[in-house]
Amino acid sequence: MKNKIIVLAASICISQNLFAQKYTYSVDALNITNDKIKVECTTPSVSANTTVYHFPKVVPGTYAIEDYGKYIEGFTAFAKDGKELAVKKEGNNDFIISNANMLAKITYYVNDAMDKHVKKNKIFEPASTNIEANSNVVMNNGGFFGYLEGTENTNIAIHIKKPSGFFGATSLPQTSFTDNQQSFEAQSYYQLVDCPILLAKPDTTKFYVNNTLVTLACFDRSGKARSAYFYNELKRDMNGIAQFLPKLPVDNYTFIVFVDDFVKWGAIIDQKRKPKIGEIIPLIKKFSKLGVGALEHGNSSLYYLANFGDSMKTKDLHLANQMTGAAIHEFMHIITPLGLHSQHIGNFNYAKPIMSKHLWLYEGCTEYFANLIKLQAGIFTKEKFLQEMSGKIKAADKYPYATMSFTKMSANCLEKEYNKQYIHVYDRGAVYAMLLDARIIKLTNGKKTLKDVILALNAKYGKTKSFEEDNLYKEFVAEVGSGLQSFFDDYIEGNKNYRLSEELEAIGIVYQEEAEVDAPRNPINTALNDIEIKDGAMGIGNSKIQSVGPNEWAGLKKGDKVAASAYADAFKKEGQYVAEGETVNYKIIRDGKEMLLPIKVKYAKQKKYDYLASLEKPSEQQVAYWKKYAGEQ
């Protein structure tokens, strides 16, 4: 992609013919049998005797092996005269075609991956494929289309035969639409894979985030229309993004949402019913590998959400929270890596991928910005924001920084040993970004933030131009000053642990490994209340109070059922503790009925670990730098 203009100019000079070369795909979503779709392709002409048609081993953003070729069946190649050409499959993804200079057409069937039980390399659902006749087709295009070796930049036309009334939602440019066919075009294979398509009956809501037209397209297995509901839930966060990024780098954006039906399982998780014998093992199997979440693309993102029922007690499992928990993060990927990336992403090698070492930038900064946006838009209070970052510091403690630098983990993240640590891009990666932000503010005397630097580099590079993998730090240093180099040498490339207080002091934040904090007593904390308690099944349901002593202070009784999440619901408002002496309503189940128990708030000194707090007496400069940090000036 980096050399696109040069490549185009060269092809015009060499041959008029080459410019006319393109792929024309025909996808028959009208005749689906056994969750399989037939694909036909008129190929560009090939001059070599032998060629390879590749399906991706990996696609960008997943940092895991997909092996889409495993789900391709009946791959056949044809010469111009209609005769079959010899094809040999090599490995999971490559079809080697003999007499390729005769090649005119290929056909194959795509079997869907989402419902398959595979032991190794199960595809993360948001990157997966699903095919159901007269219901939905989830087209992550790496699973539907491949490419002939060396033709990643060839134009592609796609014609999808579809049931009447169906609509393909995607960020791909549409070239025609009739009742039974919808056509798209892609400039390159990169663009095709970057634009998933959801084919289903339309359920869409459109809105603007500054200059960007956003389409939210949903499919819910239960048949419920969801797009307006999700839009309503996302509105506040989208306004936060609009405030954070006054000019967005894309004209249009598509949220593609697939809602799967787990209502039957939700009742068990929520302890509304006991699992039947024979249900427990499938339940564990299903959820141990279930990939609820999302995958980002240049101007879209695809969500796979699990509907456990609208009345789930566990808030994180609410559909709305699954959506809002991911959406800001995914949307912010338009900045990194999609608008700022190294050559390993810009010229992604689907067959033999080379992973970039800069996951701290692509995932860490994105996750950090997703939180910072909430602070700057007033969705998070300062306390709530610091709490979120404290949580990340705590989770990041488990990262083996002394033996595995962050860049080493990133560059090798397809290997098992490193992949195990990948999860830390979301915690430790985000902490790095916070520290980097503070360091930049300090080194520029409050003139620049991390956002300013990244947006400057984004303007310099953008979607189609890659930075050199090894030059990134130089680019940052050029924007900020030489004092920044040691940040990368020590923490990102090196094996030193971060010095949190030292880095955060500039913005008036102090870190304590262990702190004593005044906070409301939790009525079910057995160290702070005279009760005995038994943990609920799976740790997220209700716990039963087994006995109550004479010093019980909150009004709990033996046999009451309580959930751990009830504390935050009752004792926190907008992330901040309610004041001592106030009365809160605490949710319990008594005699089988849900009720709100009024409790007078009592404070106690409590231990907190990995605690971030505001300095008690910040200097004028620290106050000013915090304001810059929090977007208040």
Ligand SMILES: [Zn+2]
């Ligand atoms: Zn991400």
